[in-house]
Amino acid sequence: MDLAKKDSIYIDKREFSILSLIKEGLLGSCTHLMNEKESENVLKTGKFNNESFPYPLSFAPRIKNENLKNVKSGQRLNLCLDNEIVGFIDIESKFKNDKDRPSIFNPNTCILDDISEFCLSGEFEIYNSDIKKSKNEFIELKKSHNARRITAIVSSFDPLHRAHERIFRWTIDKADFVVVFLIESYEDNGFNFELKEQYLRIFAQKYLPMDRIFIFPLKDIDIFHAHLNPGLESILAKGLGCTKLVVGQNHSGLGMHYSHNQPCTILDQFSMDYNIEIIILPEFVFCDKCKMIVSTHSCPHGTHHHLHYNSHSLKELLRAGIIPPVVFVRKEISALILAKLFPHRFKNMQTIYNSLFSTNGILEYKKDEEFYEKLLELHQTSYMA
Structure with a gap:
């Protein structure tokens, strides 16, 4: 598709998804792209239609679109994603974009992307939205x-x-x-x-x-x-x-x-x-005295008895190829993650599986996650401890 066309602008997947949320009313009662006055009011009051609203719905495309300089009120622009038309916007107005001010498309003003110098307002439509x-x-x-x-x-x-x-x-x-x-x-x-x-x-x-x-x-x-x-x-x-x-x-x-x-x-x-x-x-947390998952409000034991479910640390273990104990993560979840992170990790995995684990006498091909699940079952075996 020719970007030079006056009736088309490019957007990215992120903008398409946020536009879909707005259109479906999942980001408040406003289902259009705000004009300058509406945006200024949200920034000033923190509200829209008497409801708390953290960011104005002002839209400045992140992908460079040279034709925005010539956009006029009343014009219909096709929204293009990966060379496909995924919707349109009926332009109500165009106004200068202040990149230091947040919007729903750029809520973190510390991260200044190469966004357009113009914001577009108006009603819009999105096609085939997930x-x-x-x-x-x-x-x-x-x-x-x-x-x-x-x-x-x-x-x-x-x-x-x-x-x-x-x-x-x-x-x-x-x-x-x-x-x-x-x-x-x-x-x-x-x-x-x-x-x-x-x-x-x-x-x-x-x-x-x-x-x-x-x-x-x-x-x-x-x-x-x-x-x-x-x-x-x-x-x-x-x-x-x-x-x-x-x-x-x-x-x-x-x-x-x-x-x-x-x-x-x-x-x-x-x-x-x-x-x-x-x-x-x-x-x-998991309390080693209560022997179960408890809340920190209801458990009478000190923090030195608590195992914490720290997502970052569990992720570090998995990315290092280490299987977290099942008290933290279910074996099916750990096995699936490790199988995806380390595909074909063992060249002779089938041989290892058959030589370590019991079978029903029939040689069957085992997936990587089945190997990890079986290994985790043995980690739970306590009669040899």
Whole structure:
């Protein structure tokens, strides 16, 4: 496609995904790209339509588009991604982009990408959006289950560990339906999105009631990175129709403090504005005295008896090829991750498997993850200790 065409602009996958969220109403009541006046008002008041709103929805494409200088009000521009038309925008106005001011497309002003000098406002349309497909699928499930109490969890699950399982079960017990928003990893050593979605779905299918849980993937979207603005998560949850949002007390950006002996967070205002209940869970640990996963609030034993579910450290072990104990991560999850990180690690893996482990007398080809699972089973064997 010729970029010189006056009726086309290029966008990237990230912008396409964020535009899809806006269009589907998952980032608040505003479903258009804001003009200069609206953007200035959000920056000044922190609100839109009397609801808390952290960033203006002002759009300055990151990919260089020379034709933006000549864009006029009333013009329709096709949105192009990888040489395909994926939508359009009807231009209401064009205004100067202040790169020092945040927007939903550039929430971290410390990272100044080579974005356009102009912002575009107006109504727009997105074609064939995975966000829309997931939303519609959820709405159908919600109707079929007549779900009223819907709880949201937003996490990168990088990796999925036992404390996450504890949160899942606690949440499912207290809701008609649970929505799990899977977000991109923000650390440099984070696992890729496809792998995370694969092991999350495998775990849900094997160990959770699938008729009461829905996995909503948010691929190619970095605005939820590191949970720096948990207000966005409450807006996201409410936009899908959730009535509760569950976050952990160690949630980055939560700003937790006490006022008159009552816990307060920056989410309190979002909770009131969007009529969504925010539940802050304590940290979950494994206590070697209780011999189970407990919360730090309910366990009477000291921290020297606690094993902590530190995602970064577990990830370091896995990337080093070390299998975490099953008290931290389920064997199926560890086996899948290691098999993806170290494909064909052992040239003679089949021989090793047959020479170490019992078989039913039939030589069968074993996948890498089956080898790791069997090895983990032996790590759990205690009668020789």
